[in-house]
Amino acid sequence: MAESYDCTECNESLYGQKYILKEDNPFCIKCYEELFSNSCEWCRKLIGCTSKDLSYRDHHWHSECFLCIKCRRSLLDQPFTTKDEMPMCTDCYSNEYSAKCxxxxxxxMPGSKKMEHKGNSWHQSCFICNHCQQPIGTRSFVQRDGNKYCLPCYERQFALQCVHCHKPITTRGVNYRDQPWHKECFVCTGCKQQLAGQRFTSRDDFAYCLACFCNLFAKKCASCTAPISGLGGTRYISFDQRQWHNDCFRCKKCCVSLVGRGFLTCKDDILCPDCGKDL
Incomplete structure (x- = not known):
């Protein structure tokens, strides 16, 4: 007696019927479609065994339903993109969502090279220097009055020249006595350290850091011999062509401060009146 051959789901005989094997199990067409066929995203009907199933990211369509959601044009064998996971032809997508140059x-167009800067977009071929008309590409550029310039053109046209090295200043500039300097060119005349952002002073139009200025030009304290800068409100005592720091102006014997008090001198020493009585 011949072995029966039935549908795995409904148990109907498959002799003389079309059927589909799935994992070695036979199914009649109706059961297979109900169990395993996908629903079309467009018409919501099952995609039967005799229809072509087009899929993209877990979404499925009949071949005749795979259309642009905007213009309803068939996307079979056509380039397409998606919006909210629904297919659109590239023309509709570009008109609706792509940036304008x-x-x-x-x-x-999607996939083409574009340049972006401060919320604006350009075709790569349209992103050019306003002066030389050459594409800027990924090179550095400067914007001025709404126009873009490659660095060589900007430097030739607009950049200030450093008074020290005579080269264009494009970044990190310093203005001193109404003259432009590179930050790295504006240095102390003495030690050559950069002065930008530091306290400094000048003599004969030359800039010096405070340390160099004091060492080179400041008077020396008659007591400690350290320079007296006199800068930034520093107080000092001057007498008989000699100078002292306020804190150094003390009696030679008892070390009491003589600032604002009477005092006596004995050769190079200064004394308070009490210590001076013993002379």
């Missing part, structure tokens, strides 16, 4: 005002 700031120069030619045309759509920048």
């Amino acid at each position: 700031c120069v030619c005002l045309k759509t920048i």
